[in-house]
Amino acid sequence: MNAVLGLDVGGTTTKALVVATDGTVLHEERRPTAHATDPLPGLAAELDRLTALAADRGAAVVGAGVVTPGLIEESTGTVRYASNLGWRDLPLRAGLQERVAVPVTTGHDVRAAGLAEQLLGAATGVADVLLLTIGTGIASALVSGGRALTGGTGAAGEVGHAPVRPGGELCPCGQRGCLEVYASGAGVARRYGARTGTAFSAAEVVGRLGSDAVAREVWADATSALADALVTATLLLDPSVVVLGGGLTAAGADLLDPVRAGLAAGLTWRPPPPVHLTGLGPLAGCLGAAALAMTHAGLGDHLAGWARGRRPVPTGTG
Amino acid sequence: MNAVLGLDVGGTTTKALVVATDGTVLHEERRPTAHATDPLPGLAAELDRLTALAADRGAAVVGAGVVTPGLIEESTGTVRYASNLGWRDLPLRAGLQERVAVPVTTGHDVRAAGLAEQLLGAATGVADVLLLTIGTGIASALVSGGRALTGGTGAAGEVGHAPVRPGGELCPCGQRGCLEVYASGAGVARRYGARTGTAFSAAEVVGRLGSDAVAREVWADATSALADALVTATLLLDPSVVVLGGGLTAAGADLLDPVRAGLAAGLTWRPPPPVHLTGLGPLAGCLGAAALAMTHAGLGDHLAGWARGRRPVPTGTG
Missing domain, CATH: 3.30.420.40 (ATPase, nucleotide binding domain)
Incomplete structure (x- = not known):
C-alpha cells in the first residue's frame, strides 16, 4: 500500500495526516506548532517520523505536501512572508527536500483547503x-x-x-x-x-x-x-x-x-x-496538502476516488 | 494571405477589424449598432461583407470572433442576457455558424479586451x-x-x-x-x-x-x-x-x-x-475578438507575433 503525507503548519497548531493513495486516512494528529529559529530541521524530522509511522502500518510514503499561511512563491516553494510563523524568505520546499527522502511539494493553506473542499468537501x-x-x-x-x-x-x-x-x-x-x-x-x-x-x-x-x-x-x-x-x-x-x-x-x-x-x-x-x-472542518488544509502530494507524485487521477473511497477520519490519535 | 475578423457588438457602437494572421490590421470600421428583433441575419451579413472586403484586399478569412457584453455561456456561445442589446437566450455562435461559411467563435467583450491588453496592449x-x-x-x-x-x-x-x-x-x-x-x-x-x-x-x-x-x-x-x-x-x-x-x-x-x-x-x-x-483604446475588445478567432482557427501560436508585427491601426476607413 502506498500513502502520502499532508502537513498543515499553522500559526498555532500543526496538523498532519497519513492518507493511503485510495483516500483512506491512516493517521491523524495535531500538536502545537514549534516556533524554532530555523523551522526546517523540525519539519523534516516530522516528515521522517510520519514516514516511519506509515511504514509501521504497512504503507510506503510516495510524497509529502506541506502547506502554510502567508505569501508563497509557488514556482520555487519559498515562503516569502508568513507573519504568524515569523518566516521570511524561507526556502521551504528546497530546504525540506534536501533533508528528507520522500518527494516534497508545498502550497498555501487556504488554497489547499479550497482544493480539498472541491475534491471531497462541501463543493465536491x-x-x-x-x-x-x-x-x-x-x-x-x-x-x-x-x-x-x-x-x-x-x-x-x-x-x-x-x-x-x-x-x-x-x-x-x-x-x-x-x-x-x-x-x-x-x-x-x-x-x-x-x-x-x-x-x-x-x-x-x-x-x-x-x-x-x-x-x-x-x-x-x-x-x-x-x-x-x-x-x-x-x-x-x-x-x-x-x-x-x-x-x-x-x-x-x-x-x-x-x-x-x-x-x-x-x-x-x-x-x-x-x-x-465546510465539509471538512479544520482538516481541510491538511487534506489539501495530501492532495497536492498526490498530484506531485503523478497520482492526480486517483484523487477522483477520494470522495468515494474516503473513510471516516479518526480523531484524537495524536 | 490569411486573415481573421474581429467584431465587437456594443450597446451603442459596433466595431470591426480585419487582421492578417501576422497581426497586420487590414481594415477597421465603426458604425451604430443595429437593434433588430433578430440580430443574427444582420450580423451574418456583416461577417459576409467583411469576408468579401478582405478578399478584395487579397486575404482569405479563416475565422471570425464576435464579442458582446452580457452574460455569455462560453461552452455554447449563447448570450443568456445582454441588457444593452436587448438579447436574451440568443444562440449567437450556432446561429451565426449556420449562416456563414467562415468558422465563428464568440466571447465576452471585456474579457476579450483583457486578453488583447495582455497580448499587445498595456500589459503585454x-x-x-x-x-x-x-x-x-x-x-x-x-x-x-x-x-x-x-x-x-x-x-x-x-x-x-x-x-x-x-x-x-x-x-x-x-x-x-x-x-x-x-x-x-x-x-x-x-x-x-x-x-x-x-x-x-x-x-x-x-x-x-x-x-x-x-x-x-x-x-x-x-x-x-x-x-x-x-x-x-x-x-x-x-x-x-x-x-x-x-x-x-x-x-x-x-x-x-x-x-x-x-x-x-x-x-x-x-x-x-x-x-x-489602456494601450489599445476602444479597439481592445475588437482585437481580442480577432485573437479569439486566431485561437479557434488553431493559429494561437501566431499571436505572440502580433505584438511585434502589429502595424498602426488605420482610422476613419469605415
Missing part, C-alpha cells in the same frame, strides 16, 4: 469554488476549473483587508474599515471587549446571542460585513458555490443564515451562489 | 492582468496565465455593482452604494446633474475640473470609489498589472493619478500593482 465536483476561511483572520481561495488562483505574487485571496466599511473602525494593519476588523475571530472579540470591558472569545460572543444585546449587535456587524464582502467577491469571481471554513463556522446557522440572507439581498440582478459550511 | 506578456473598463457602466476582466476567468455562470467581472459605499446613494439596480453609482460615466453625469441641475456628460465634468468645485467633488468621489474597488480586487486577485479601459480613460492623468494614489494608500502591507491606461 464543482468547478468554481470560493472558500472563505474565518478564523483569527480572514482569507479566501478561488478554485477555478480545479486550479487554485495564486495571483501574480502568490498573494491572491487576502480579502481580510478589503475596505468593506470605508472610513470605518481602525484595523491593526493601519487602514480603516477592513473586513477583519468586523468579522474575524479577533475582530469580534475585540469589538465586544471594547463595548463591555469583558474579554470573551468570538465563540463566547456567539454563545451569548440569545441573552446579550451587545453580542447580537457585534455579531450582526460581522455577518453583514461578511455578506458585503461576498457580494463583491461573487460579482468579481462568479463562484458556483461559496464555502465558509475556519473556526467561526462553529457558529453554524448563526453564521450561515444571516450571511446567506445578506448575500441574496445584496445581489439584485443575479441569483446568489449557494453558501455552505 | 504579463500573466495576471486585471482590466477595469469604465464607460457608461463598469466591468472587469481577470486574465490569469493567458486565460480569462469566466466564472461558474459566465458572469465573472461584473464589479460595477460591488457595494463600495454600503448604505450609500441609490443605484438604478435597486441597491445602494454600488461602484457604478459613483464612478461610471452615467453615474458621474447623474451626480453632477443632481447637484447643479445641468446635464453634462462625464467627459464634460472632467473638462471642468480646473474651474468647477462641484465637478472636482464628484470626480474625487468617482476616483476614490474606483481606488477602493481596486484595493479589494487586488487583495482578492493579486494582479501583476491593472489596466484601465473604457471611455473615461480619456480623462488621462485626471483619472490615473488619483486612482494610483488611492490604491497605494489603501494597501498597507503589500505593494500596489502598477496601474496603466
